[in-house]
Amino acid sequence: MLLWKSCHGALSEAFRTDLAEEICSWHRTIPLYRETPLVSLSSLAGNLGVASIHVKDESFRFGLNAFKALGASHAMGSIIARRLGTCLGSLPFPVLTGKEIRERAGEIVWITATDGNHGRGVAWTARCLHQKAVVLLPAHTVPERLKSIEALGARVTMTDLTYDDTVRLAASLARQNGWVLVQDTAWEGYETVPLSIMQGYMTIGIELISQLADLWPSHVFLQAGVGSMAAALAAFLAHVQDHPCPKIIIVEPESADCFYRTAAAHDGRLHNADSMHSIMAGLCCGEPSPLAWDILSKQADAFLTIPDSAAATGMRILGHPLPGDSRIQSGESGAAGLGAFAWIMRNNPEVREALEIDTNARILCISTEGITDPDNYRRIVWDGAYPDV
Numbered sequence: 001m002l003l004w005k006s007c008h009g010a011l012s013e014a015f016r017t018d019l020a021e022e023i024c025s026w027h028r029t030i031p032l033y034r035e036t037p038l039v040s041l042s043s044l045a046g047n048l049g050v051a052s053i054h055v056k057d058e059s060f061r062f063g064l065n066a067f068k069a070l071g072a073s074h075a076m077g078s079i080i081a082r083r084l085g086t087c088l089g090s091l092p093f094p095v096l097t098g099k100e101i102r103e104r105a106g107e108i109v110w111i112t113a114t115d116g117n118h119g120r121g122v123a124w125t126a127r128c129l130h131q132k133a134v135v136l137l138p139a140h141t142v143p144e145r146l147k148s149i150e151a152l153g154a155r156v157t158m159t160d161l162t163y164d165d166t167v168r169l170a171a172s173l174a175r176q177n178g179w180v181l182v183q184d185t186a187w188e189g190y191e192t193v194p195l196s197i198m199q200g201y202m203t204i205g206i207e208l209i210s211q212l213a214d215l216w217p218s219h220v221f222l223q224a225g226v227g228s229m230a231a232a233l234a235a236f237l238a239h240v241q242d243h244p245c246p247k248i249i250i251v252e253p254e255s256a257d258c259f260y261r262t263a264a265a266h267d268g269r270l271h272n273a274d275s276m277h278s279i280m281a282g283l284c285c286g287e288p289s290p291l292a293w294d295i296l297s298k299q300a301d302a303f304l305t306i307p308d309s310a311a312a313t314g315m316r317i318l319g320h321p322l323p324g325d326s327r328i329q330s331g332e333s334g335a336a337g338l339g340a341f342a343w344i345m346r347n348n349p350e351v352r353e354a355l356e357i358d359t360n361a362r363i364l365c366i367s368t369e370g371i372t373d374p375d376n377y378r379r380i381v382w383d384g385a386y387p388d389v
Ligand SMILES: Cc1ncc(COP(=O)(O)O)c(C=O)c1O
Pocket: 066, 115, 117, 118, 184, 223, 224, 225, 226, 227, 228, 229, 230, 282, 283, 285, 333, 334, 368, 369
């Protein structure tokens, strides 16, 4: 673990609470919108020696088993609104997806690269808009993830590339064909869409404000792939008035540790991971999003890498809770935050001390996905076996 002396620089205006409220109000116009549950695990808190543990269960988001469609829907809606010279707030979802807007906006082909959940969000939004989606997957994506995107009507291709190279391929196909790239990571010259995706994730934060009320967390564990989700929530939390900003702990797989490496090098440059073999498929990204690093370099308090076994323990704890606690179905990347916290409390007293986690600590984790890969879930939870990824 690397304790990061965050410099708490100027907060990005893009993550202001009033903007988050506007975006959440827009998400509420989606007919399938429901607040996702915030689950209190009191027995687990007693067992691990903290005051409270809350887990936000994103498996319920729009029936898509992960949080990602919050970002894709906001970005795609915003692109259409810009094309029509209006703002997204004036286009409630039923209007946005109606015939009139479709005719005015014209036919759009959306393209993205994904390790699963983001592509599902793009394919779902495109289907709601009655438009086409092309989704590229990196090599070795499990068939279940591919099928769940295809089922939403997208044209899905599995490449023989890494995630990061698949992103570059999607960008070049978008340029060649005049398709619209909806990518959840940024690079020089490509910032508007990923920023809009990150802003969409703030709806989780707005829901948390009312759900947590006085039980505001002291420590938040946020898992990172390209870092868009973690950075969006970290920036959002820093803007919330009336509550002190919690300690933000960024969690990555040991083998896809681009933020950890970037923080450790501390040389003003981004550093990539060099191998990406983890059961946490959604977190297997080798290159940090510069937009995310810009925020996390100011807002994060620590960067932590965890072994696959810690995520697997997180899945088991959530799936087989102590008496009195509710069950949460959480996939490999979804359970990384809670898994990291349990790993610290059970195995790493020095990390616990460094993070000042004591009996007064109030812990918040986001279970960012449900069981998105049922075969691997069973292999991990039943057999204790980590598949050869
Ligand atoms: C389930 C899940 N959790 C967390 C993340 C990480 O999000 P980000 O890539 O924005 O860091 C992903 C990314 O795909 C994911 O699928």
